[in-house]
Amino acid sequence: MTRSWRIDGVTDAARARIAVARLAAAYGVPTVERARLTAALSGHLRQCLTKGGTWVLTLEGPGSPAGTSDLHAVVAPVPGAGAAGRAPWTVTVPCAATGEVPGEDTVTDDPAGLSEALLGADEDTAVVLAQLTEQEELVAFHREELHQTNQGVVVLHAELDAAGRAQQAAFAAERRAREEAEKARHRLTFLADASAALNASLNHDEIVRRLPELLVPRYAESVDVWLFDHDDDRHRPAAHSGAAVLAARTGRPQYAADHPGGLPGVDDRPPSALAPERPLLCVPLPARRTPLGVLTLSPPGERWDPDDAVMLIELARRAGTAMDNARRFEHNRDIAETLQRALLTELPTTPGLSLAARYLPATHGLNIGGDWYDAFRQRDGSLITVIGDVTGHGLHAAVMMSQLRTALRAYAVDGGGPGRLLTRLHGYLRHLQPDLFATAVIARFHPDEHTLTWAAAGHPPPVLRLPDGRVRILDAKPGAMLGIPLRQDIADHTERLTPGSTLALYTDGLVERRALGIDPGIERLAQALGTYGSAALDADLEESADRILHPLLSDSEREDDVCLLLCHLHG
Incomplete structure (x- = not known):
């Protein structure tokens, strides 16, 4: 066994000393020798901190490459860190253990x-x-x-x-x-x-469910959680003991029994009329502003040990804080999802062309990001569809997404193809936010002729399903990401469409997986789109969008937002 600790300050020195003392005890170093080791190490570490520089403490024990049967500690300076040239300090103590001693030597900040x-x-x-x-x-x-x-x-x-x-x-x-x-x-x-x-959980109901699992049967025979403002009747007993009501009013723990409890910081009350034969410990669940509820426990035996009661009161305090944090997170997440959906567009109705869009937030975080889709008509009657992704997450990305969407609509009033619109967006983003980037695909459907003009800027390529079921990935050379410090003119690409064709625009959250990359996901999307016939797409494009998404998202939790926009030319 060989372990090392880097020491830059007094906190690192204290943690290293604690870790050495634990490992010395694990290896069976006698108490006196262990005390001598830690005392000598503490003195030398203090000298090292006085001299300055960076030091490394190395501990070798049985099972190390050196093959020693003793515990050997060395404190040496780190070359080039202000302590070079100073002689290392060593100390050796005998060990009782001869093999690898399992254990964790990491010292956390946990009190x-x-x-x-x-x-x-x-x-x-x-x-x-x-x-x-x-x-x-x-x-x-x-x-x-x-x-x-x-x-x-x-x-x-x-x-x-x-x-x-x-x-x-x-x-x-x-x-x-x-x-x-x-x-x-x-x-x-x-x-x-x-x-x-x-x-570990930010789900309020999950925390309430875990409390009885943690306490029964070791520290309580039964556990009741009374939440003041919870809508679920599962957490509302039919009646509450007088001690629980008093704990809710005063904010102090109450002990209801036919004998004094003698518990520190707990008020003694007469036995509860609801359960006179068993003692009850009623502990408030505190929060930042007002208590969330009361935790009522019955002892696993005749009564609680005073130290166990102190521990239970502290656990209730921490549980209240965890539930309050979960409620705040759920509230903020709901606000974020509402804001995100408010920023998304209601798709227009176009004769001969059906549109269906899906937006799914990531399953982690506040569920607000920079993915967006849009569809609107130009002056000449053509339909512009766009899907994009602003880098990052959070409110800032959502605001920038809204600004880009508004700017695109403004540029589209003057006409111009998708490539021209993306080029202007690129310049707008460079001027507005030089440190922010985005990707996008714009597709324009012409009203009088069945043609598709499209352009991409750093975005995954569109997928086109032909009426005969064949699927093509439109991977013609795209432009670079919007906002990069580079002047660019993004080119248009044109495809001839026949009735029954379907175009899929999407963001990388749909197809990219950390372990596989993005190309396999695009192939899976193409296969899923190719399994549908033109008749099914004509009949219900909304249901087809849901059925296409399901196999693509069932393999894992979403770490990124997902956008999908389907454009189907009627057969």
């Missing part, structure tokens, strides 16, 4: 982990001091034995018996202290794991 490390260091110091005290008592005992030799064998036996009883009492006290320390460690571990489980 529970740092507190446990501090308690562990104090335990080692206490053991060393206890051994020193024991040695001093032993020396004093021998001196007294020599001094009292003339007092006779009876007095000597009496003193030995007294010393034996004192030692037994010390062992019993030490055993009780170890048991209490182990219980405290279990509580801290449970609190840390439960907090991580609650904060």
